Amino acid sequence: MKMRKCIYCKEYTFKEICQKCNRKTINPEPPKFSPQDKYGKWRRKLKLGE
């Protein structure tokens, strides 16, 4: 079973329908990368280049 999220009340639930809003929940996907990681990579690259 996967965690789902209601975009209306922002509550996490395992159900396909939010019991609070009675609306369909979504399956939130984890972000593929975080902007902070990207900058960290750049910083490392710049340091290596020096």
Ligand SMILES: [Zn+2]
């Ligand atoms: Zn809801």
